Amino acid sequence: MLSLESITKTTQDWLFAKFSPQIALTIECVIVILLAITLFAVLGLVLVLLERKVAARIQIRLGPNRVGPGGIFQTAADTLKLIMKEGLTPDAADKFLFNLAPFIVMMVAMLLLAPIAFAKNFQIWDINIGVLYISSVSSLSVIGILMAGWASNNKYSLLGAMRSGAQIVSYELSAGFAVLTIVVLTGSLQISDIVAAQENGWWLFKGHIPVIIAFVLYIIAVTAETNRAPFDLAEAESELTAGFHTEYSGMKFALFFLAEYINIFIVCAIGATLFLGGWMPLHIGHWENFNHVMDYIPSSVWFMVKTFFLIFLIMWFRWTFPRLRVDQLLNLEWKYLLPISLFNLLLVTVIAIMGWYF
Amino acid sequence: MFLKDYISEVYNGVSSLLKGMRKTGYYFTHSKEIITEQYPDNRATLKLADRFKGEVVMPHDENNEHTCTGCTACELACPNGTIKIITKFDITPEGKKKKAIDAFIYRLEMCTLCNLCVAACPSDAIKMAPNFEHSVFDRSKLTKILNNPGSKIKEGIE
Amino acid sequence: MNISSILFYAISALILGAGILAVTSVKIFRAAIWLLFSLIGIAALYFWMQVEFIAAIQIVVYVGGIVVLIIFSIFLTQHSGKEMNSPARSKKIFSALAALFGTAFVHNLIVHYEGFAFNSAKPFNPSVAEIGTQMLSTTSYGFILPFEVVSMLLLAAMVGCIVIAMRPANTINSEIPNSTTLVNNKD
Numbered sequence: 205m206l207s208l209e210s211i212t213k214t215t216q217d218w219l220f221a222k223f224s225p226q227i228a229l230t231i232e233c234v235i236v237i238l239l240a241i242t243l244f245a246v247l248g249l250v251l252v253l254l255e256r257k258v259a260a261r262i263q264i265r266l267g268p269n270r271v272g273p274g275g276i277f278q279t280a281a282d283t284l285k286l287i288m289k290e291g292l293t294p295d296a297a298d299k300f301l302f303n304l305a306p307f308i309v310m311m312v313a314m315l316l317l318a319p320i321a322f323a324k325n326f327q328i329w330d331i332n333i334g335v336l337y338i339s340s341v342s343s344l345s346v347i348g349i350l351m352a353g354w355a356s357n358n359k360y361s362l363l364g365a366m367r368s369g370a371q372i373v374s375y376e377l378s379a380g381f382a383v384l385t386i387v388v389l390t391g392s393l394q395i396s397d398i399v400a401a402q403e404n405g406w407w408l409f410k411g412h413i414p415v416i417i418a419f420v421l422y423i424i425a426v427t428a429e430t431n432r433a434p435f436d437l438a439e440a441e442s443e444l445t446a447g448f449h450t451e452y453s454g455m456k457f458a459l460f461f462l463a464e465y466i467n468i469f470i471v472c473a474i475g476a477t478l479f480l481g482g483w484m485p486l487h488i489g490h491w492e493n494f495n496h497v498m499d500y501i502p503s504s505v506w507f508m509v510k511t512f513f514l515i516f517l518i519m520w521f522r523w524t525f526p527r528l529r530v531d532q533l534l535n536l537e538w539k540y541l542l543p544i545s546l547f548n549l550l551l552v553t554v555i556a557i558m559g560w561y562f
Numbered sequence: 563m564f565l566k567d568y569i570s571e572v573y574n575g576v577s578s579l580l581k582g583m584r585k586t587g588y589y590f591t592h593s594k595e596i597i598t599e600q601y602p603d604n605r606a607t608l609k610l611a612d613r614f615k616g617e618v619v620m621p622h623d624e625n626n627e628h629t630c631t632g633c634t635a636c637e638l639a640c641p642n643g644t645i646k647i648i649t650k651f652d653i654t655p656e657g658k659k660k661k662a663i664d665a666f667i668y669r670l671e672m673c674t675l676c677n678l679c680v681a682a683c684p685s686d687a688i689k690m691a692p693n694f695e696h697s698v699f700d701r702s703k704l705t706k707i708l709n710n711p712g713s714k715i716k717e718g719i720e
Numbered sequence: 721m722n723i724s725s726i727l728f729y730a731i732s733a734l735i736l737g738a739g740i741l742a743v744t745s746v747k748i749f750r751a752a753i754w755l756l757f758s759l760i761g762i763a764a765l766y767f768w769m770q771v772e773f774i775a776a777i778q779i780v781v782y783v784g785g786i787v788v789l790i791i792f793s794i795f796l797t798q799h800s801g802k803e804m805n806s807p808a809r810s811k812k813i814f815s816a817l818a819a820l821f822g823t824a825f826v827h828n829l830i831v832h833y834e835g836f837a838f839n840s841a842k843p844f845n846p847s848v849a850e851i852g853t854q855m856l857s858t859t860s861y862g863f864i865l866p867f868e869v870v871s872m873l874l875l876a877a878m879v880g881c882i883v884i885a886m887r888p889a890n891t892i893n894s895e896i897p898n899s900t901t902l903v904n905n906k907d
Contacts, residue, residue, distance in 0.1 A: 226723060262586045266598040301753060332847060333772045340776040343784030347756060350791050354749055366795060373788060393848045524586040525579065540572060 208326040208504055236328055240317055244466055249279045251465040254512075255519055262523040283458065291454035294357060301355035306452065306459035309348035313466040315341050319395050320473050323483050323504035327396065334395035335383050338474055339376065342429065345467065346372040349431075349438065349448050352460070356451040364447025367530060368431055368438030374537045375428035375435075381545035382422035385415060385552040386478045399482035406481035412560070414551045419479045421545050426471035427518055428533070430464065434525035437533060468515055476510035483507040614692040615675045618645075618668055620708040621689060627716040628709055630687035632663040639682035644673045652714075662715055666708040671701060727768055735761035743815075746803045749794055756787045773851055 215235075219228040253268070253276065260267025268275030293299055319334040321327040331337050346369055353365020387393055389411055390401045401407075407415050428435035439447030449460045476482060483503035487495045528536065554560075589595055599608065610616075622628050632649045650664040666688075680688055688708070698704060735758050742754035759782040766775030855863050 229723075258590070261590045261593070261596075264589050264595050264597050266596060266600070269600075298747070298750070301750065331772055333776050336776045336780075336848075337772065340779040340784065343780060343788075344760075346788060347753075347783070347791075350788070350795075351753065354791075354795065362795065366792070369788060369792060373784075376784070391849065520583060520586065520590070524582045540575075544572070 207502060208323045212326060240314060240328075243317070244314070244462065247469050248462040248465055249283065251469065251515065252279045252282070252461075254515070255465075255522075258516065258519045259523050262520070286454060286458040289454035291456050292451075294451050296357045297451065298355040298357070301351050302451075303456070305348050305352035305355060306456045306463075308351060309345055309463040310459050310466075312341060312345045312348060313463045313470065315344075316467075316470045320470065321395050321399055321477060321482050322507055323502070326504070330394065330396050333393045335387060335393045335398070335474075335478070338470075339380050339383060342467075342470075343372070343376055345463075348463075352452070353448040356448070358451050360444040360446070360450045361448050364438045364440075364444045364450070368448060370530075371431070371435060371437065371533060372429055374534060375425045375541075378421050378537060378541040378545045379425035379429055381542075381549050382418045382425060383474075383478060385411075385418040385549055388549070388552050388556050389415070391556075395477060395482070399477060399484060402481040402484050404487060406479065406484070406486075408479045411552070412555065414548050414555060415479065417544065417548050418552070419475070421541055421548070422475055422479070423514070423517065423521075424541060426475065427521055428537075430467045430471060430518075432464075432468065432518060433522040434527050435533060436527060437530060440527060468518060469511065472514035472518065473507070473511045475514050476507065480510045480514075481506075482510075610692040610694075612692070614694075615677060615690040616693040617670055617675070617691055617696065618673065618679060618688050618708070619691040619693075620666060620687055622710050622713055623716070626710055626713045628687055628713055629685045629716050630663050630666060630683075630709065631685055631715065632661055633684065635682045635684060636679035636688060639678045641676065641678065642672055642674065644669050645679060663709055668706050668708050669704065670696060670706060671704040724768075728765075731761055731764045731768060734758075735765065746806065748804060749791070752787060752790050752794060755790070756783060759783055759787065773848060 216228075216232065219231055222228070223231065256278070257267045257275075259265075268278035271277040271281050293302055316338055318329040319327065319331050319337055321330075349368045349372075350365045353361040353363075353368070356362075386398060386407055389407060390398045392398065392401075402410070404410075408419055411418075431438045437447075438444075439449065444450070449457055452460060483506050485495075485498040485501060485503070485506050487498060601608070620628050620630060632647055634647050634649075637645045637647050646667040646669075648664040648667065649661055651659045652662045654660050675690070677690060680690055696704070738754045738757035738761060742751050742758060745751040745754060759778070763775045763778040763783070766772070766778055854861070855867050858864050
């Protein structure tokens with residue numbers, strides 16, 4: 205059967221047979237980078253269209269439906285427009301940092317792609333601290349936002365950046381604790397180990413109520429971390445024009461916009477890996493026939509379906525809930541999410557030590 | 563008790579969020595709820611609400627008769643001089659003079675569609691029509707004469 | 721010269737270059753950003769040494785925590801966009817001397833001290849489970865004591881934060897009339 209695993213293996217064998225190891229490694233790096241950029245471009249186009257369609261359906265509208273059948277080329281047309289636009293730099297801005305910021309945000313998003321397991325044995329870098337790597341590198345994206353906000357020399361941008369900073373720094377905690385519950389259950393930070401531990405059932409089902417609570421906390425916290433509504437105070441249109449990217453236009457704006465969607469994809473991919481078993485097919489107890497049928501669906505399809513389900517969930521949040529105020533945002537984190545996640549972590553530790561999960 | 567309040571607060575918050583999500587989820591899964599009108603495409607089947615106010619018209623029956631007596635109540639009621647009524651005197655068969663309208667001039671470009679003229683009319687001679695495609699290339703085309711040429715007042719309307 | 725050493729020199733150049741720029745920059749926000757790049761470079765060096773756990777902790781603590789705090793404090797002070805005055809010449813000379821002595825001291829240590837062997841004989845197993853066990857082990861070379869001392873320090877810091885944040889209600893009430901009278905007096 206043709207799978208991503210066999211394709212990568214053949215490519216690697218061919219490269220190492222043809223070239224010296226160092227050259228082969230370099231070629232592999234180039235291929236991986238090109239694939240990552242392609243993935244980014246495709247994801248950007250697909251997710252923006254998906255968001256607009258989901259928003260339209262939830263608001264009882266039709267959404268984009270003029271460019272191409274069902275409006276599927278709408279985002280391609282938008283991208284073309286953004287490429288053609290002039291990328292303005294304000295006169296009083298710190299020009300170097302202003303131009304650097306979108307690339308920082310984009311680079312962080314790219315780095316986060318490395319440890320994600322897209323399919324069975326199809327992973328860029330199976331680093332042994334996988335989950336910790338992701339939570340540490342994702343904390344870098346706040347730097348890009350702060351940089352953009354400060355360098356624009358605009359009060360809206362600065363306020364948006366400050367809000368975003370406070371938000372990301374505080375919500376990182378509960379996202380980290382939610383991730384830790386799964387680390388406690390698995391006993392490893394490595395993504396491949398976490399996926400392998402869910403072979404006979406996903407953690408969401410195996411881990412009783414504490415893991416479900418952790419899943420809910422994770423979804424809430426990452427929604428806040430990616431600056432999505434209802435936590436989009438950093439770019440609150442009605443108060444701050446567009447927050448930290450007020451002064452950006454053209455392709456530099458497009459990079460911020462793209463990075464937002466890539467970050468959503470990444471946090472949802474991590475969520476799917478931790479709680480929904482990554483590329484593992486759905487297996488139910490001793491229903492052998494059912495499990496065999498599920499095994500025939502390729503692992504990459506499983507991964508993508510789970511990830512897009514979580515992405516849809518986050519979009520559903522965005523178009524249902526109104527934006528929070530700053531004090532409500534911080535109250536939610538420090539008075540509710542953090543104490544609950546601490547208590548929940550304690551509970552999960554007890555479950556893990558006593559072996560009360562399936 | 564503090565802990566009880568805390569838990570009930572969290573429960574109420576989560577349940578209200580879920581209620582909102584159920585509503586939007588219902589809209590997402592039920593495409594028949596979509597209310598978008600694809601306007602230029604569905605022009606043939608487009609149906610506007612009865613109370614839609616697009617312009618003032620004067621209905622005529624099949625004998626080309628209207629019910630306007632030329633009392634100018636609408637002209638007086640109009641806040642911005644949209645209506646101008648030019649009256650004339652018809653000679654009835656009995657030889658009496660009778661007041662009638664010569665031209666009911668209606669300037670759509672000045673009209674705010676406030677409905678005051680329709681409310682003021684004692685004989686229900688004018689009404690609001692659900693027509694909104696008013697764009698023309700020349701402003702003078704927006705000045706309309708509402709009574710049809712050769713029309714006359716219906717019998718028995720004073 | 722293989723790829724590994726090329727990477728090492730590239731990362732070192734990034735660390736040192738960003739460090740020099742951080743010290744010489746006249747805009748305080750830019751200095752913070754250069755410091756950030758320098759710290760990221762150190763994390764990259766840890767990745768190069770394949771001690772990923774330390775590298776991730778370096779990023780979490782220094783980049784995600786300390787530099788963000790520094791940037792916040794820059795935002796909250798005035799004139800963060802203005803160019804700073806260049807420091808006095810004596811300051812420059814003394815800081816240059818301090819840097820020089822520091823370099824000389826470290827160099828001396830590396831050259832003459834036998835403990836810095838290039839190849840450690842003990843097998844190096846930086847797996848996460850190993851780190852966790854070592855952190856809480858009570859045997860020799862276990863880190864239970866420093867771990868607990870640091871925990872106590874952090875706990876004390878958190879309690880201190882809460883005490884500062886929780887001002888008693890009566891002082892707040894008594895402050896409001898005071899501030900209004902101050903304003904009135906000024907007028």
